[in-house]
Amino acid sequence: MRDKIIEIILNNQDEFTSGEILSKQLGVSRAAIWKHIKSLREEGYNIESVNKKGYRLIEKPGDLLTxxxxxxxxxxxxxxxxxxxxxxxxxxxxxxxxxxxxxxxxxxxxxxxxxxxxxxxxxxxxxxxxxxxxxxxxxxxxxxxxxxxxxxxxxxxxxxxxxxxxxxxxxxxxxxxxxxxxxxxxxxxxxxxxxxxxxxxxxxxxxxxxxxxxxxxxxxxxxxxxxxxxxxxxxxxxxxxxxxxxxxxxxxxxxxxxxxxxxxxxxxYSAIIGKDIYTLKGDSKELVRCLDINEDGNLVVQTKDKIIKEIMSGEVSIRGIKGYI
CATH class of the missing domain: 3.30.930.10 (Bira Bifunctional Protein; Domain 2)
Incomplete structure (x- = not known):
């Protein structure tokens, strides 16, 4: 019920929605609507109520992950x-x-x-x-x-x-x-x-x-x-x-x-293509040049011996030569 109430109020952000309209649309009493409004306020919704006008949202609730x-x-x-x-x-x-x-x-x-x-x-x-x-x-x-x-x-x-x-x-x-x-x-x-x-x-x-x-x-x-x-x-x-x-x-x-x-x-938007990076696997560490991401989504790198190879996700960790990246 609260989901339906806030949906109606969100869809009419700049206008008041009367308790009577909410009551008729949702098939519950105006007292029940008021209880749900109180609960919504407790969740963080800044809902204004004005006598003979109804309810409206004062500000968009941009930070509640509901x-x-x-x-x-x-x-x-x-x-x-x-x-x-x-x-x-x-x-x-x-x-x-x-x-x-x-x-x-x-x-x-x-x-x-x-x-x-x-x-x-x-x-x-x-x-x-x-x-x-x-x-x-x-x-x-x-x-x-x-x-x-x-x-x-x-x-x-x-x-x-x-x-x-x-x-x-x-x-x-x-x-x-x-x-x-x-x-x-x-x-x-x-x-x-x-x-x-x-x-x-x-x-x-x-x-x-x-x-x-x-x-x-x-x-x-x-x-x-x-x-x-x-x-x-x-x-x-x-x-x-x-x-x-x-x-x-x-x-x-x-x-x-x-x-x-x-x-x-x-x-x-790659942070590593065209850069020298370290690949880390267990205690081993290898310096490679990152060339591309291939059609399978694997990383294509070149070793210091000019060998081209693929790295699958999950096989290694990656670090930049001067820090995290």
């Missing part, structure tokens, strides 16, 4: 059609994996805080309350499992496209880090459940540092946030734009096996 806000003006067919929102959770990816079999494709688990957020290779991801975007998208593509890693590139291309259209200047550090001013602002964790010839589900985890201003000493040299770099953006706008960018690229890949647009974005 379904009501994200779905408003969201133009997707299935990504984000269902959003499960938490104030706090251990890990959105872990929760999504637990219930993925019962969820529709495109369902999103999103939380204001993660207490046990994680990144690639089991690393901890600091997910402070209200400071970022911590979410997981459940996908159920009809593809052979070996094609699943390309979805990480689709996610990276979607995040960069969304953030850059909103005014940031982000790059991709292949395959799953998003970079702003040579520091990491976002990471992608793709986890797969599959049998030999079929994918059961994919959980696509995305973490974005939006408002964080202070980072631990451990990561302060490599991590930053949109706000710290002076890009003040609404978290809701970011999420909504990522969903729209992702759905387009994802459907091109799943339905048409079309990779071109994703690859073009990954190449255009």
């Amino acid at each position: 379904y009501k806000n994200i779905s408003h003006e969201l133009n997707t067919k299935f990504i984000g059609n269902k959003i499960i929102h938490f104030n706090t959770i251990a890990s959105t990816n872990d929760y999504a994996k637990e219930i993925a079999s019962s969820l529709e494709e495109g369902t999103v688990i999103i939380s204001e805080e993660q207490t046990k957020g994680k990144g690639r290779l089991g690393r901890q991801w600091h997910s402070k309350i209200n400071e970022g975007i911590w979410m997981s998208i459940v996908l159920k593509p009809d593809i052979i499992p070996y094609k699943a890693p390309f979805i990480t590139l689709i996610a990276g291309a979607s995040i960069v496209s969304a953030l850059n259209k909103l005014g940031a200047n982000t790059l991709i550090k292949w395959p799953n880090d998003i970079i702003l001013n040579n520091k990491k602002i976002s990471g992608i964790l793709t986890e797969l459940s599959a049998e030999i010839e079929r994918v059961n589900h994919i959980v696509l985890g995305i973490g974005i540092n939006v408002k964080t201003m202070e980072f631990s000493q451990e990561i302060s040299d490599i991590a930053t946030s949109l706000y710290k770099e002076d890009f003040k953006m609404s978290r809701v706008d970011i999420v909504r734009n990522i969903f729209m960018e992702f759905e387009e690229l994802y459907m091109d890949y799943i339905n048409n096996n079309c990779k071109e647009k994703t690859l073009n974005i990954c190449r255009k």
Whole structure:
């Protein structure tokens, strides 16, 4: 009921909506409408009420990561059609994996805080309350499992496209880090459940540092946030734009096996193509020149002995010769 009330108010932002109209449209008493309005205010909606006029939103609720806000003006067919929102959770990816079999494709688990957020290779991801975007998208593509890693590139291309259209200047550090001013602002964790010839589900985890201003000493040299770099953006706008960018690229890949647009974005906004980088695997470290990303989404590099080889995502970590990138 609250979802329906706020949807009506959002669609009439500049006008008052009377309690009588809400009561008739929704088939409940005006007293029930008032109780729901009080609950919405407690959630953070700044709703004005004026006698004999009704209710209206005083300001756009740009920072509440609820379904009501994200779905408003969201133009997707299935990504984000269902959003499960938490104030706090251990890990959105872990929760999504637990219930993925019962969820529709495109369902999103999103939380204001993660207490046990994680990144690639089991690393901890600091997910402070209200400071970022911590979410997981459940996908159920009809593809052979070996094609699943390309979805990480689709996610990276979607995040960069969304953030850059909103005014940031982000790059991709292949395959799953998003970079702003040579520091990491976002990471992608793709986890797969599959049998030999079929994918059961994919959980696509995305973490974005939006408002964080202070980072631990451990990561302060490599991590930053949109706000710290002076890009003040609404978290809701970011999420909504990522969903729209992702759905387009994802459907091109799943339905048409079309990779071109994703690859073009990954190449255009690459933070490492044309640069010397280190590849790290266990205790070994190799200096290579990054040449390209090939049609399979693998990194093409040249060794100091002029040998050209491919690197698959998940095989190695990458570092710049003077630091993180």
